[in-house]
Structure formats: structure tokens, C-alpha cells
Amino acid sequence: MSPIRFYLSTIFLSTVSFAQINVKKVTTNLSQDYQSVAVWQNADKEFSVSLMAQPMVTPKPKQTSVANVFVTALHDGKNLALRLRWSDPQINDSDKLKSYSDAVAVQFPINDNLQPPAVIMGHQGNPVHIFHWRYQYQMDVKQGSKREIQQIYPNMTVDMYPQDYKFTGNIPKATQEQKDAFLGGTAAGNPKSYYKPQGIDELMAEGFSTTVTRPNPQASAFGVWENNEWKVYILRPLKYQDGSSLQEGGKSHVAFAVWQGENEEVGGMKSLTMAWTPLLLMER
Amino acid sequence: MAKVKNWQIDREMEYPYAENRPKKQWAIVFDLNKCIACQTCTLACKTTWTSGKGQEYMLWNNVETKPYGSYPLAWDVRVLERLGHQAWEAKKPYYGKTIYEAAEAHEKAAHFSPEDQDWMYPNHGEDDCANQVNGGDYLSLKHDKWFFYLPRTCAHCTYPACLAACPRKAIYKRQEDGVVLIDQSRCRGYGECVKACPYKKSMYNPHTRVSEKCIGCYPAVEQGLQPQCVVNCIGKIRIMGFINPPWNAKADNPVDYLVHKAGLALPYYPQLGLEPNIYYIPPVHANQEYLQQMFGPNVNQAIDAYRILKDDKVAQGLLMLMGSTDRIIRRFEVKDDFAFGYDESGDELVSVPLVEKMITRTAFDEKFGAVRNNTP
Incomplete structure (x- = not known):
């Protein structure tokens, strides 16, 4: 990226939307029940986040696959749980050659929750912390290991x-x-x-193409596909020693990306938010 | 996009990164007149590098029957189709579009993306020639029914499309020998290199979930040895060495001699714009139009040069050096009807006669008092 383009991107892409995701506090232990339907009845109404086809770096998708992701969240003082819902007419994993997994990512700033870096995965010296769920990982978790080649191609x-x-x-x-x-x-x-036993990757990045996977992820995730839509639940601790930390009663920011497997989306081929969404961890 | 010099199409072209030629450039020359598609090269590579999980379908080296054979299926036809009709006049620069120049806004290089089934035929159409052979045709010697074998490895291109397309910059070209590698620790398996390489020599490993490719047998090359596919070639059709660009060509460098000096060997599909570094001595009996499409409009000169090999003792000697040693020949000379190969420090590696001595043995062996015969 040219310096001017980078400069412009950090100015314009650090923008945030005005409305915010209100994260209500629950008294249950979310690490136990974040996947249960009942606990989500306590959550604030879903917040609609607009996505667009990634426009910055090649390769880019020709059109936006997923225009909206609907987000709601809860916390219990120790963990933050997010529920992400988007429409997807077809379920896709990526075990075979030229197949692409449905996936979603949630991104948090690390250095300053109130003044986040460039929304395009941070910038040099100002990293972001990303939680990346893939249906492929979930398929692995279901059987307790990566699928063997004999399972993927039984006739080979x-x-x-x-x-x-x-x-x-x-x-x-x-x-x-x-x-x-x-x-x-x-x-x-x-x-x-x-193999990813928690069904999720935690990544650090300082801009596009710089992602590094964090060892020993503490988050976990689980997705359900029904009625032509995905509902993916992601659970992360509020506190990290060297990652993004959230404060009860405090504000932070989040950004999202969705990959639509049937449109061969992976890497930079994705729909993403071009503005941070504020996130408020309510005290009750 | 930067402007870079591509000598194979004799002009500047667009490439995502600036020109940065390595200190030495890995290269193989294949004499297609001698390949019999025994696939010994394929197996030598397979057993050395791709016997692991997820590599079952991978052939970093393969041999296909042209015009119909291909691995993956129709790779050549489909990339040419994507590029569309492009003109190239003989003895002139190529003014048509390369895959970088023909790319649309959303991609780094004009490409097609093979399905998994396309990889399942190592040589679909094996031994199918260009026309039906009717009764009585086989001795007509007109060669209107033709085919030839095309052995292929990664071309360790000067302007690799895999490297250009990798959004993570996980692919790099080594300064010391020009070998192009995918960093196995950084790759995230997006498959952009698999899509972008027009020769389809990047492959996705569904077990490790990252992409892989021919590594040019760099651990051997680092020790002055030629790659496995070269040293195991029983037809002795290959020689590996280091090629210089034409402005630095050295007449005693085997690859420079074959490519630049004698004009015997040509890159394949140079119009795609990658400056590939595997070179072919074209088959003399195949269809000219097809060969022009594959090797460019000057292919006739290479064929003419091959036909008068008997008058060129240096080229003759050099072809005799192919397959004569496991070590990389950095310099060669032909004198007194012998060809000599030397290593980097000038030590002689091998010497071969231009013509093997003819020994005629009598039917009856006086010494052993036995009749010799050819019956096995």
C-alpha cells in the first residue's frame, strides 16, 4: 500500500458508527451456557452491521456476498459471548480441493479501546486481536480430529x-x-x-496480510446452520495479558468479516465492515 | 504495478513487484525429441518429495502427451482461452497481453481455477495422437498424425504468478539460485497461487491445509547436485544448470549455450509473461502451428538448428553431456571429439566422446571357444 493511501485509510477507516452494541450482564456462567437458547433471551435486541465486499487489496470479491451480520452479545463479568447471525443459503466446509469454508471473524483493538486503529485489521504499531471461526474447524471438533484423506476422498x-x-x-x-x-x-x-480443539483461531494483525496465529487460544466457538442462516456463538475472556482486554462498564469497539464458502471466499475474499461498531459492557 | 524487462517476449511488461533478478537462476533444458514418457522422473520426484498425506494426487514433475494430455485437465487450453487471441509476429517483440496485463481489477493475474476432479488424471489422453491412424498409414512418414511428450516441473519463473498472487507474501524467490518456494510456516492455504500459476504447479495439500510446490530439489542444488527428476532420467533428455539473461550469456555455460547461443531450446508459453526457466528443444516432427503456440513464433529456427546438429560439434557434445553426471555442469567445452563438463571451481566432472567407439565382435569367440548369439 502506498504511504498516501495508507495515511488516508487510517484517517477514514478509523471511523466508527454512532449506534452501539449494548452488552447486558448475566448472572449465569457463560462459559457453561453460551450455546444455550435460553441465556440469549436476556440479550439486547440484535444490532445490524452493514458489510461490503473487501475493497482494498487484490484479490477482491466482485460483489458483496453478505450485506448484513446481526450481532448481539452478553457478558458475565469474566467472559464476553457474541452471537452472530447472517443469511447463507448453503453450508460449506473446505476439506476438498477448491472448496471454501463458511467463516466469520470478530476484531477488537488492543492498545486503545476508545480510539481504535484502522479498521482494515489495524496498522503497523497498532495491532488488532481477531477471533476467527470456520465451519471447517467445527467439523474437526465434531469428530475430535482433522478429517483423514480417506474420509475426504474415499476412492483415492x-x-x-x-x-x-x-x-x-x-x-x-x-x-x-x-x-x-x-x-x-x-x-x-x-x-x-x-487440529483446533476449541473450533476457533485467535489471531493478531497489523494490517492486511500480516495475521499471526496466537498459540493456546482461550476463546471457543460454535455455529448452528438452520433455516438458511448461520448463528455462530463466540466466547472470549474479557481479560488478556497481551491481547484485547475489555472492562465491565467500559466501552470498546468491534469489527466483523464474513466469508461465504459457496462464493469461493477465503482470505481477502470476504465481506467486511468498513467502520468500527462501539460496544458497551453494561454493569447489569 | 512495476515495469520489468522480460527478454523472452523482448519487451517491458507489467508485474506487481520491481525487477529483482537472482544471483543465479535455476533452469532445466529438456530435449523433447528424446522423451519417451517412461515417467521415471515423475516417480523419482514422487518418492522423494510427495509421498505424504494430502500429497496423493500431487505430481510436482509430470509428463503429459501433447496435444491432448494434461495435468491438471486442460490447464494449457484453459489459460490460453482465458487470455484470448493474441498475435505474435516472428522476430518481433510480443505485443499481445501477458496474464498480468490481461488481469481484471479483482485479480493479480488472468487465471482459471481447476476443480478437484481436474487433478485426477495424471495424463488424460495418454498416447492419443492428433488424428486417427488408419490402416496402412503408419509408414507414410508424413507426420500428419503426431504427438509428443512434455515433461514439466515448476519453472521457477523470473516473474512468478504464484508469488505475485499470494496476499500474505508467503512465497519467495531465493537470491542464491532463483528457486521459488512457499514458506510452509506462513502459508494459510488461500489457494491464490494455485489459481494464479498458469502452468498449475502450485498445489493445495488438503491434509496440512497449506499449498505446496516443486522446490527445485534445492537441498541437492545447494550441494552442486542436479535435481532428482534430472539425474533419474533414463533417456538422458535433461540437463539442469543456471541460466543468465541474454545480455550476460556465456558461451561455455551449458544452458546459455542451448538457449541463447545455439537457439536450440525455448521457454514454453512465454507469452504468458512469467519468464519461465524450463526450456525445451522442440520436437521436430510435431505440428508447426501447435509448436508456435507453445514455444512462440521463432520455433522453426530451433527446429532448423536441431536438424543440422551433425554440423555443430559443440552442440552435439553438449547434448552428449546431458545425463552424464549427477553434478551441476557450470562450464563445458568440446575438443578432440570429446565433451568435458566442469564444476564451479573448474574441476572436471565428466568427459564423454561425441561418438561412442564402434566395436565389432566376431560371431565365434576364440578365447572361450563359444558362439556368441543375441538370443536372450
């Missing part, structure tokens, strides 16, 4: 994998680490190659 053939022999004779069986040496992403420690 393979003679044998390296170090994975049925009969090894006198040779000791290979360790998982020795087997993993033959898997590029896994051997390189790429977080994309590993």
Missing part, C-alpha cells in the same frame, strides 16, 4: 505413507514426529496444519 489410492508401514519387521515403529517430518506444513509448525 495410496500404497503406503512414509514411516507408516503395517509390518515393520525388527525396525522400531516410527514416532508421530518422525511421520510428521513428511508433512510440510505440520513439520514447519504451521498453525493451519493443526
Whole structure:
């Protein structure tokens, strides 16, 4: 990005909308029941957030796939739970080649809750904290591991994998680490190659294309697809040592992005908010 | 977009990053007249690099039967179709559009995106020639029914489309040898490189959920060795070395000699604008129009040069050096009917005669008192 374009983007894209998401406090333990229908009856009415096709960096979607995401949230003094709802006529995971998972992301500022950085995933020196749910991760969680190739392509053939022999004779069986040496992403420690037990990624970013996955995510997430729409529940702690921290009674900001799998959306191919939405953690 | 010099199309062109040529550029030359599609290269690569989970369908090196064979399905036809009709006159720069110049606003390069089924045929149309062979046709020698084999690796392009398209900048081109690599720790598997590479040499691994590609056997190259697909070629049709741009070409560099000096070897689909670094000695018996589409309008000169090889002892000697050593030949010379290959420090690696000595043995072996015969 040219310096001028970057400068302009930080001025114009740090804008916030006037209305806000009011986060009511519940007395139950959200880490136990954030997925239950009953607890959400306590929440404020849904807030409609406008999205648009990502316009800044190539590749970009030709048109906006998801024009609105409807958001509501609760907190219990320890955790923040968000419920994100958007319309999606088709459910998509991304195990096969050229398939793309439905996904959603919620972004918080880190340094200053009241004066957030550029909404386009922060900027250099002013990072954002992102919670990224993918239906693909949820499919993994459902069976307790990533799906095996034999599950994805049942008719594929393979003679044998390296170090994975049925009969090894006198040779000791290979360790998982020795087997993993033959898997590029896994051997390189790429977080994309590993199972996500909580069904969510936590990321840090200082602008587009700079995302880094945080080790040991503390958030968790769960999505339900019915009646041609997704409802995704994301639970995050209010406090982080080195991430975005929220204060009961305090204000912060959030931004959103949605990926529509059937439109082959992934990475920068997404619908996103171009303004931060204020978020107020009410004391009751 | 920056303006960069692409010598293969003899003009400046648009590319997302500024020109930054590596210190050395990895390159392979293939003599297509000698390839028999035995797929030994394919298997050498497969067993070395792509035997893991998620790599079942991957062939970083493949050999396809032209005109109909392709992996993934119809990769060449579909990218040419996307580019549309472009003209290129012989002995002139290519003024048609490259895939970067033909890109629409939402993409880095004009591309098509293969489906998973397109990867399931390693050589669809294997051994189908261009016309039906009717009874009595096979000895006509007119070559109106033709096919040839096209072995392919990643071309470690000077202007890679995979690198241009990666939104995370997880793909890089090494300064020391020009090898293009996907950083396995940074890639997030968006698949933009798979889409953008017109040669379809980036592949998505559904097990590790990141993309992979031919690594040019860089661990071997770093030790002065040629890649697995080259050293295992039983037809000795390949030689790997380092190519210079034409303005720095050295006559005693094997690749420079074949590409720049003798004009025997040409890049494939140079009009796409990537400056690919795998070069082909075109097949002399295939359809000229097809070869022009694949190798550009000057392909006839390369074929003519190949036909008079008998008069060019240097080129002859160099072709004899192909497949003669596992090590990378940095310099060669031909003298006294022998061809010599030397390494970086000037030490001789190998010497081969231009013509093998002919030894005629009598039918009866006096020493052993036995009759020799050819019956196995």
C-alpha cells in the first residue's frame, strides 16, 4: 500500500458508527451456557452491521456476498459471548480441493479501546486481536480430529505413507514426529496444519496480510446452520495479558468479516465492515 | 504495478513487484525429441518429495502427451482461452497481453481455477495422437498424425504468478539460485497461487491445509547436485544448470549455450509473461502451428538448428553431456571429439566422446571357444 493511501485509510477507516452494541450482564456462567437458547433471551435486541465486499487489496470479491451480520452479545463479568447471525443459503466446509469454508471473524483493538486503529485489521504499531471461526474447524471438533484423506476422498489410492508401514519387521515403529517430518506444513509448525480443539483461531494483525496465529487460544466457538442462516456463538475472556482486554462498564469497539464458502471466499475474499461498531459492557 | 524487462517476449511488461533478478537462476533444458514418457522422473520426484498425506494426487514433475494430455485437465487450453487471441509476429517483440496485463481489477493475474476432479488424471489422453491412424498409414512418414511428450516441473519463473498472487507474501524467490518456494510456516492455504500459476504447479495439500510446490530439489542444488527428476532420467533428455539473461550469456555455460547461443531450446508459453526457466528443444516432427503456440513464433529456427546438429560439434557434445553426471555442469567445452563438463571451481566432472567407439565382435569367440548369439 502506498504511504498516501495508507495515511488516508487510517484517517477514514478509523471511523466508527454512532449506534452501539449494548452488552447486558448475566448472572449465569457463560462459559457453561453460551450455546444455550435460553441465556440469549436476556440479550439486547440484535444490532445490524452493514458489510461490503473487501475493497482494498487484490484479490477482491466482485460483489458483496453478505450485506448484513446481526450481532448481539452478553457478558458475565469474566467472559464476553457474541452471537452472530447472517443469511447463507448453503453450508460449506473446505476439506476438498477448491472448496471454501463458511467463516466469520470478530476484531477488537488492543492498545486503545476508545480510539481504535484502522479498521482494515489495524496498522503497523497498532495491532488488532481477531477471533476467527470456520465451519471447517467445527467439523474437526465434531469428530475430535482433522478429517483423514480417506474420509475426504474415499476412492483415492495410496500404497503406503512414509514411516507408516503395517509390518515393520525388527525396525522400531516410527514416532508421530518422525511421520510428521513428511508433512510440510505440520513439520514447519504451521498453525493451519493443526487440529483446533476449541473450533476457533485467535489471531493478531497489523494490517492486511500480516495475521499471526496466537498459540493456546482461550476463546471457543460454535455455529448452528438452520433455516438458511448461520448463528455462530463466540466466547472470549474479557481479560488478556497481551491481547484485547475489555472492562465491565467500559466501552470498546468491534469489527466483523464474513466469508461465504459457496462464493469461493477465503482470505481477502470476504465481506467486511468498513467502520468500527462501539460496544458497551453494561454493569447489569 | 512495476515495469520489468522480460527478454523472452523482448519487451517491458507489467508485474506487481520491481525487477529483482537472482544471483543465479535455476533452469532445466529438456530435449523433447528424446522423451519417451517412461515417467521415471515423475516417480523419482514422487518418492522423494510427495509421498505424504494430502500429497496423493500431487505430481510436482509430470509428463503429459501433447496435444491432448494434461495435468491438471486442460490447464494449457484453459489459460490460453482465458487470455484470448493474441498475435505474435516472428522476430518481433510480443505485443499481445501477458496474464498480468490481461488481469481484471479483482485479480493479480488472468487465471482459471481447476476443480478437484481436474487433478485426477495424471495424463488424460495418454498416447492419443492428433488424428486417427488408419490402416496402412503408419509408414507414410508424413507426420500428419503426431504427438509428443512434455515433461514439466515448476519453472521457477523470473516473474512468478504464484508469488505475485499470494496476499500474505508467503512465497519467495531465493537470491542464491532463483528457486521459488512457499514458506510452509506462513502459508494459510488461500489457494491464490494455485489459481494464479498458469502452468498449475502450485498445489493445495488438503491434509496440512497449506499449498505446496516443486522446490527445485534445492537441498541437492545447494550441494552442486542436479535435481532428482534430472539425474533419474533414463533417456538422458535433461540437463539442469543456471541460466543468465541474454545480455550476460556465456558461451561455455551449458544452458546459455542451448538457449541463447545455439537457439536450440525455448521457454514454453512465454507469452504468458512469467519468464519461465524450463526450456525445451522442440520436437521436430510435431505440428508447426501447435509448436508456435507453445514455444512462440521463432520455433522453426530451433527446429532448423536441431536438424543440422551433425554440423555443430559443440552442440552435439553438449547434448552428449546431458545425463552424464549427477553434478551441476557450470562450464563445458568440446575438443578432440570429446565433451568435458566442469564444476564451479573448474574441476572436471565428466568427459564423454561425441561418438561412442564402434566395436565389432566376431560371431565365434576364440578365447572361450563359444558362439556368441543375441538370443536372450
